[in-house]
Amino acid sequence: MIMDERKKALLKEIVETYVKTIKPVGSNSLCKKLKCSSATIRNEMVALENMGYIEKNHISSGRVPSELGYRYYVENLMEPKDLTGEDMLKLQTIFSNNDLQVSDAVSKCLEIISDLTNYTSIVLGKSSNDNLLKQINVIALDERRIIAVVCTDKGIVENKQFVLDTNTDVSEIVKTSEIINKMLVGTPINKVAEKLEFEIKPIIAKRIKDYETVYNIFYDAFNDFIKHNTNMHVSGRVNLLKEPEYETTEDIKRIASKLEDDSFKEMVSNIDGGENLQIYIGKDSNFDDNVTVIKKKYKSGGEEGTIAIIGPKRMEYERVVSLLNYMVDKIEGKDERK
Amino acid sequence: MIMDERKKALLKEIVETYVKTIKPVGSNSLCKKLKCSSATIRNEMVALENMGYIEKNHISSGRVPSELGYRYYVENLMEPKDLTGEDMLKLQTIFSNNDLQVSDAVSKCLEIISDLTNYTSIVLGKSSNDNLLKQINVIALDERRIIAVVCTDKGIVENKQFVLDTNTDVSEIVKTSEIINKMLVGTPINKVAEKLEFEIKPIIAKRIKDYETVYNIFYDAFNDFIKHNTNMHVSGRVNLLKEPEYETTEDIKRIASKLEDDSFKEMVSNIDGGENLQIYIGKDSNFDDNVTVIKKKYKSGGEEGTIAIIGPKRMEYERVVSLLNYMVDKIEGKDERK
DNA sequence: AATTAGCATTTGAATTTATCGAGTGCTAAT
């Protein structure tokens, strides 16, 4: 069976009507739009149903887009438009504020998007690998506790506390840290561990008696920097629950337990494809069969990450895609303007 | 009317039965426990109802504790017992791990409590005022951007980035920071702003040409430290939604919007009374009429804060009170054992 | 050949009715 123009128009109409009304779409309601009788539409609907693009809940109900139908829609039919004046206006206030750091700008954006769309939005960011080490400081709190503070040229600061064995000399470590500091400045943050092991370790070993301890501290600190330096912001976390898809107690219980940080983290970080916007519908979302997740990566100002927007499958695709693209463009451009 | 012993026993029984079963309590079901007939119980119930301690949903239903009834219960009737072996066991594993920092230990505890009780638990912590300034560092990222890093003797580290006017000399600021550093070391963190204004400002003014800028940077940095250095952890955030109290779509929408971080923050920080555990029932919770909030302050290891547990009004009061008291005792004791 | 009008049929959703049982309040007996 072939997707002729009328079938495409019909599917598009069904998706968009359903998204707006959340009610199964009947043949009668589409007569005017498609300029033909309800009977003709019914015939075409049978065809679309056979192709798997639409479904009936029961024999006498209207049609609802299937996951396949949504996918066909986002891949072939939808036409992301320019943002409406209102949507744009709200976002612009953020980008006009040059003082905001990237991560703040991103999370502010998401708040607005959640607000505009009533979906849940999440950003999972981390310092990008093009951060260069600017400075490390070791601060001795007392005879046994020290803190290592790591700062990159992009202005990202992390710290980690260590408790030493009683027989380690704190002042020795502080001194060593100054040496290491000089040797490491300017190193890309993801190369630090390597450099530490193959270039610095031999040198420390000569100068310091318990070099193993010192080495481990710095090794740990940097590993931690890379691992822990992720930040997540969630906006409109529970908006999903308000969708009519989640009606029964079971539904709510099931989805509610997924609205915790860990699930979000797992869901967002799991993105394939390149820099383009990705759309995962229903089962593909790996989150819940009733949702669509739209994700896009961004990279700006020493930070990179992924933004995800979770909504019901009957998402306002065109609008969300426009919003997300616009936002990432702005974010990535923000750096240049400085 | 007077609360004689039998009325007390009856109210206690009603509260505890209702908490267990979530069903209005009828006179018949209490005969055995109170060793009298259902008719007698009904008479007493009328008395309790007149006093405002219990309510009927409708004329032929059993009785349910009123907010006043719950309050009477927590103030006069309940007997927090020692923790059960199981509850204690789970918590002990945390405190046996001495390496955990306080804030980590607290949030781990809360995870367990949420898990055990199915309520939502929140901690809002901040560095306590007995933190002394250990060190400040100013790191120049480039000609215009600097980062101020503040570290206290308790090992709390915060940083803030500044963008300077083009006509400010970065190296000058770094130099000044070293002077200021020496003068401020050992100052309680909440006194820093004061000392900065009255002792340090005059000195800087003499040495540096645009002292106003430098002063503002440090002033801002410390203000930020005090303000922003709060951390919040939420555990079992959406557990509330699973309670049968939240059944209709409206209920869910209403409460769901309160499960966001900002509402939690506001709710937790709003605690009166002293160091003792506080119980806010229903309307008193300032959160939702259907919930009870139990809060307690803690203070340990340079950090202080408030822990709150939110559950339905028919909360397992005795258990939660025991858990929370036990936990705070352990947390506060943890410091000494080190 | 494609489209449409017409119509019986299906089905969920909403409304009404009937039934049941848990619990109460009151009175009179203990």
Added chain:
DNA sequence: ATTAGCACTCGATAAATTCAAATGCTAATT
């Protein structure tokens, strides 16, 4: 002061009824 007994209330549940929206199919029309 307590309790047995009983009429009464009311929600919860299930069954029965009605209603409207939409379908699929056939035959007529373009």
